[in-house]
Amino acid sequence: MIKVKINGQEQSWDGDPDLPLLWFLRDEAGLTGTKFGCGQALCGACTVIVDKEAVRACITSINDVAGREVTTIEGLHPNGDHPVQKAWRQVNVPQCGFCQAGQIMQAAALLMDNPKPSHDQIREAMSGNICRCGCYQRIENAVHLASTGV
Amino acid sequence: MNFIDNPKKLRGFEKNIKVEKVSRRSILKGLGITGGFVLAAPVMSRQAFAYETGAGKMPHGVVVDPRVFVAVAPDGTVTILAHRAEMGTGVRTSLPLIVAEEMEADWSRVKVEQAHGDEVKFGNQDTDGSRSTRHYLMPMRQIGASARTMLEQAAAKRWGVPATEVKAVNHEVVHSATSRKLGFGELAADAAKESVPSIEGLKLKDPKDFRYLGKGQIGIVDLHDITTGKARYGADVRLPGMKYAVIARPPVTGGKLVKFDPDAALKVPGVEKVMQVRGWPWPSKFQPLGGVAVIARNTGAAIKGRDALKLTWDDGANGKYDSVAYRKELEEASRKPGLVVRQEGDAEAALKGADKVVVGEYYLPHLAHVSMEPPVAVADVKGDKAEIWAPVQSPGGTREDVAKTLGIPEGNVTVNVTLLGGGFGRKSKCDFALEAALLSKELGVPVKVQWTREDDVRHDFLHTVSVERIEAGLDKSGKVIAWRHRSVAPTIASTFAAGAKNEAPFELGMGLVDMPFEIANISCENPEAAAFTRIGWFRSVSNIPRAFAVQSMVGEIAHATGRDQKETLLALIGSPRIVKPAVKDMWNYGEPLDSYPIDTARLRKVVELVAEKGEWGRQVPKGHGLGIAVHRSFVSYIATIVEVAVDDKGKLTVPRVDTAIDCGTYVNPERIASQIEGAAIMGLSLAKYGEITFKDGKVQQKNFDDFQVLRMDESPVVTNVYIVPPGPDMPPSGVGEPGVPPFAPALMNAIFAATGKRIRSLPLGKQLEA
Ligand code: FES
Ligand code: FES
Numbered sequence: 001m002i003k004v005k006i007n008g009q010e011q012s013w014d015g016d017p018d019l020p021l022l023w024f025l026r027d028e029a030g031l032t033g034t035k036f037g038c039g040q041a042l043c044g045a046c047t048v049i050v051d052k053e054a055v056r057a058c059i060t061s062i063n064d065v066a067g068r069e070v071t072t073i074e075g076l077h078p079n080g081d082h083p084v085q086k087a088w089r090q091v092n093v094p095q096c097g098f099c100q101a102g103q104i105m106q107a108a109a110l111l112m113d114n115p116k117p118s119h120d121q122i123r124e125a126m127s128g129n130i131c132r133c134g135c136y137q138r139i140e141n142a143v144h145l146a147s148t149g150v
Numbered sequence: 151m152n153f154i155d156n157p158k159k160l161r162g163f164e165k166n167i168k169v170e171k172v173s174r175r176s177i178l179k180g181l182g183i184t185g186g187f188v189l190a191a192p193v194m195s196r197q198a199f200a201y202e203t204g205a206g207k208m209p210h211g212v213v214v215d216p217r218v219f220v221a222v223a224p225d226g227t228v229t230i231l232a233h234r235a236e237m238g239t240g241v242r243t244s245l246p247l248i249v250a251e252e253m254e255a256d257w258s259r260v261k262v263e264q265a266h267g268d269e270v271k272f273g274n275q276d277t278d279g280s281r282s283t284r285h286y287l288m289p290m291r292q293i294g295a296s297a298r299t300m301l302e303q304a305a306a307k308r309w310g311v312p313a314t315e316v317k318a319v320n321h322e323v324v325h326s327a328t329s330r331k332l333g334f335g336e337l338a339a340d341a342a343k344e345s346v347p348s349i350e351g352l353k354l355k356d357p358k359d360f361r362y363l364g365k366g367q368i369g370i371v372d373l374h375d376i377t378t379g380k381a382r383y384g385a386d387v388r389l390p391g392m393k394y395a396v397i398a399r400p401p402v403t404g405g406k407l408v409k410f411d412p413d414a415a416l417k418v419p420g421v422e423k424v425m426q427v428r429g430w431p432w433p434s435k436f437q438p439l440g441g442v443a444v445i446a447r448n449t450g451a452a453i454k455g456r457d458a459l460k461l462t463w464d465d466g467a468n469g470k471y472d473s474v475a476y477r478k479e480l481e482e483a484s485r486k487p488g489l490v491v492r493q494e495g496d497a498e499a500a501l502k503g504a505d506k507v508v509v510g511e512y513y514l515p516h517l518a519h520v521s522m523e524p525p526v527a528v529a530d531v532k533g534d535k536a537e538i539w540a541p542v543q544s545p546g547g548t549r550e551d552v553a554k555t556l557g558i559p560e561g562n563v564t565v566n567v568t569l570l571g572g573g574f575g576r577k578s579k580c581d582f583a584l585e586a587a588l589l590s591k592e593l594g595v596p597v598k599v600q601w602t603r604e605d606d607v608r609h610d611f612l613h614t615v616s617v618e619r620i621e622a623g624l625d626k627s628g629k630v631i632a633w634r635h636r637s638v639a640p641t642i643a644s645t646f647a648a649g650a651k652n653e654a655p656f657e658l659g660m661g662l663v664d665m666p667f668e669i670a671n672i673s674c675e676n677p678e679a680a681a682f683t684r685i686g687w688f689r690s691v692s693n694i695p696r697a698f699a700v701q702s703m704v705g706e707i708a709h710a711t712g713r714d715q716k717e718t719l720l721a722l723i724g725s726p727r728i729v730k731p732a733v734k735d736m737w738n739y740g741e742p743l744d745s746y747p748i749d750t751a752r753l754r755k756v757v758e759l760v761a762e763k764g765e766w767g768r769q770v771p772k773g774h775g776l777g778i779a780v781h782r783s784f785v786s787y788i789a790t791i792v793e794v795a796v797d798d799k800g801k802l803t804v805p806r807v808d809t810a811i812d813c814g815t816y817v818n819p820e821r822i823a824s825q826i827e828g829a830a831i832m833g834l835s836l837a838k839y840g841e842i843t844f845k846d847g848k849v850q851q852k853n854f855d856d857f858q859v860l861r862m863d864e865s866p867v868v869t870n871v872y873i874v875p876p877g878p879d880m881p882p883s884g885v886g887e888p889g890v891p892p893f894a895p896a897l898m899n900a901i902f903a904a905t906g907k908r909i910r911s912l913p914l915g916k917q918l919e920a
Contacts, residue, residue: 016419016451023450027394032386033379035571037522038603039453042854045522073379080378088377092369092820095828096238097376098383098522098571127863130854132522132572133238134831135824136865 002066006031007075013062021065022046022057025072033073033101037130044129047102047109048072054109073101076108084108087146095133103129107143116147201881204740205285208276210269210546214289216297216346218271220249226321226335228255233265234286235277235543236372237521237573238828239886240821243370244283245290248817251362252294252355253301254318255334262371267545267565277543278578278687279739280784280884283817287882295352297341304340305332366820372569384526384541384568389596392528395589396452396600397427399441399609402465402847403683404432410442411460418458420451428588432468433645433684436551436579439609443589449600469847471682476615476844477513480679483638484511484619488677489652492663492733495671497623500632504623507632508710512620512699513911516842517613517688518857523571524606529586530596534558540583541570548580555584556591574832575687579611607857608849611686612842614639618699623671628711630722632671637662639695644681651678653692659737660783661696661891666748668724683844689832690887693783694894698912701779701895705902715778715899716761723780726751739785745881746785753782755874756789756810763872764791764808773797774805775904779896784884787812787874790830792866792896796904800918804834804866804897812874814883823871826889830869833893835860838914 002013011029013019020039025031025048037045039058046057049071076082084107094100103126110117110125117125122143131139205212221229230249236242246262249255265272274285298318305323306313309330316323322331362368375381400406412424422445429440442459446452501507527540529552536556542548545565553560570577586599601609616639623632641657643650653662653676663674688694701719708718729748738746757780760766770776773795780789793806807830816822839858843850851857898909901918909917 015447016454018454019420019448019450023448026385027388027448027450030388031379032382032388035383035523036385036449036600037524038854040603040853040855043522043603076378080374085377089369089373092373092824094238094370094373094376095240095824096236096522096570096572097372097381098569100376101379104377123863123865127861130522130859130861131831132520132574132859134828134835134860134865136831136860136862137827137869138824140862 002062004062004065004067005069007072017063018061020058021048021060021062021070024062025057031072031074035098035101037099044106045099045102047105047129049105049109052109052112054106073105076104082108083146083150084111084143086150087142090150091138091142091145093135093138093142095135099129099131103131103139107146110143111147117143119144201745201879202742203285203745203881204742205274205289207740208274208285210274212285212289213271213273214292214349216293216300219293220253220297222334222338222341224335224338226259226333227261228259228334229261229263231265231272232262233272233275234282235275235545235567235570235573237277237543237570237577239282239825240370240818241277241282242372243368244817244821245286247362247368248287248290249294249297251360252291253298254320256321257362257368259321264567266567267549269546275544275546276578278575280886280888283882284785284884287815287817291354292349292352295354296347299347299352300341300344301334301337303344304337308332308340363817364819366818368818382568383523383571384528384539385523385600387528387539387568387598389528389530392596392598393422393445393593394447394449394452394598394600395443395445396449396456396602397441397443397585398456398459398461399439399605400429400463401608402463402469403439404466404468406464406466407441408462408464410462414458414460415444415455418451418455420448421446421455424455424459425592427585433648435646436581436584437555438581438585438588445593445597453602465847468682471844471847473515473615473843473845480615480617480638481511483677483679484617484636486677488636488638488675490673491658491676492672492674492731494732497632497634497671497673500671501621501623501634504632505626506624506710508622508624508703508706510620510699510703510706510910512618512695512702514616514695514698515840515912516615517836517840518607518610518842519574519576519688520606520857520859521570521572521574521576524603525576525582525601526599527583527586528596528598529583529590531556531587531591535562536587537564537566538583538587539566539568540580541568541577542580542583543570543573543578544580548583551580551584552587556587574689576610578687603854604852607842607851607853611645611684613688613694614642614685614692616695618695620699620703622703622707624707624711628713630667630669630707633665633667633669634673634675635662635665635699636675636677637696638677638679639692640679640681640685642685642687645684645686651680652676655735655737657692659739660692661700661781662692663731663733663736664748664782665700666729666750666753666782667722669722682847690783690890693781693891694836697779697781697891698894701781701892702898702910705777705895705899706908709902716757716766719757719778719780720754723750723753723757726754739884741785746883748782752787752812753780756780756787756812759872759874760789760791760808760810763810763870766791773904775900775902777896777899777901777903779892779899781888781891783888783891786814786883786885786888788888788892790892790896792893792900794897794900794904796901796918802838802901802914802918803864805868807866807869808872809869809889810872810874811885811889813885814880815876816873816882819873822873822885825885826871827869829889830893831860831865833890834866834897837894837897837912841913
């Protein structure tokens, strides 16, 4: 039996220990905010925070996070008012929105690590997250805004 | 748009959106409404619009009925139906916002609900062709105005005063003479009993009183849900007892399953069943390819199970498709005459007599859509009833196709439209929903079919592959006197009918026969090309290769004559006039040419505007270059300037992009800017990396590692958008697609300015490194 804390709640799994965390979250735990975009750590749509680090849930097995703390978009802030989420809304970042949970989690992790990133550092840190709709300019601006106070 | 307190903090933001300040006059001035709307026949006649659009000619036309689209609850909550699909354009906000504007509803008390697929009830729902605002601005205004009139009439009756004395203002109806007020909620029950007013009698708001339209201050309705993970896409639908499926499909289009061995797959924990899925021969529109489905308790198990399948396929006739050989065939065809689709003067003779002939052969490979959300659908089929939840651009078409595929009446099919995680034309084809329906029918439980990214890349309805060959004949003065453009590309029609080899009118009309230059001798030709895979619509469709070719050729002519790119472009566009190409039944994006002519004054205007705002001709550092391009598509006019920097190793960066768009009367400038910003990213993506190739009939790419799309670290540093203010009575035109076509040629013209290298073959790849 694998035990893992997700958004502060203890969850357990006694199926395939190799099951990617992404599918555990989405299909077994019903946390569909974390998205599937590539399955190969190429797009960042599935980004969650494990302890304090941004992780691609599609290539992380449920076993890899046993005993650790996973935060998904649903658990980032109780009212959805994390500075990154607020900045996202102020800048009207999303188009289709499908990549945005991953982008927001990546940005939140970036700001934990580097609270005042430069524009180039933002571009660098966010470049693992694809936005096919092309919201990059606004994502960059929103991360910057979140880092300077919303 | 929620403007940020200190926009200076944000790079590029201060220039992000600029709406030219010109007083916006009534778009309805001189509104000459003729014809009418009869309640018994909810499909509206075309004549009822202030300007004529092609909306009435779409399947099932337009429905203008407030009782279908608007509900007012006793607590005052106004619910407005969004009947078009939301894939990132903002339409789920914009169309209901138009209704709210006209009915004087307070947007903070409006709830938007998504309509299911029912075109008889809602009118056409095909969310494609950059048509939603174009076709629905006026009908949505009429719906809002009808609802407002009904509320006003109810209040007037309650007070016993003439209806002309009352007025709806911000969610209440007011009788100012007696200072009486009634909220929309208090009037809801009575208003529902009022008869729906006739369209001729409706009084539409004076645009100077607009609170929302044209302002761009309203965020999209899903903004909060998207940023908190609550927004529901196709993949997020979960039903009790639902099974998860992935499908192994024939690797070659038209291929067939010979045999399969399910044993290893069945041993994967979580896998419950392995079964064959019915496939249709190629081509058969959007019908599934068939294959073998792995059914499991979660998607991860299904994918692992599929990896363990042993499969033998018969590749069939398309097993020979090879992109290298095919390109040669297209090139050869482009060098020989083909079906003449536009002829003015004598291009052949003029080319022979020309002082100089500039020739360009431009290649654009197949492109995959790779919307961020791969295709996915949930179906629950019980007996002769089916319910679908899916991210589809065409819910009405999906309903029809599900009914046909299952052999049940259309009335027994419900199609629930979720949010689309991107569409770009891919989700106009409902094959994935049909797969889910077939599996659910057999299993008797709800089934979700999830496409992996590999499935998406390998089994897309691809953008066509094309060679565009242009010969421009110049006289001694450098004036272009002859223009021959041969376009060779497999047609989308080949997905519907076997053996289609010439492009359809709607493809020819996308930048080939509607070419707007003022040239005496013009020949546009379409040599034949056979298809060997599924070809489909991709955001802006044939306009991509056409604009790439035509606007690159403008740069080549500028170079050949030693003139400035922009001046060359304006000289080619010529005098301000309405272009009437000598083409029988020219396709004009489905719109009448009277309301949507090819207007070179507007084309010139966007070139001049972008040149002014984008500081055309500015000094740029060494290794930098500026390029410009303009293109009319989806009846909008767009010009783009790209600045590139190429270092000594051939590494490309894009410091700045400026785009001007004239899309007529518009609803939400903030979403227009976001569409154009996104179009620059998609344009740069396809120009730099976009290429799907075939070998032995199989797609050689699989995921974002070998079919790359642009990432943030290489995206333009700043993209500025300028929106041309609409003239009076200007009908609305497209926004979702037209931003893409001018990008690649502007980029290539800029690369030429920076390096002297002319790129005629996309994608750019490593060509600058050579
Ligand atoms: S789905 Fe995990 S990185 Fe793309
Ligand atoms: S908003 Fe659509 S993929 Fe990013």
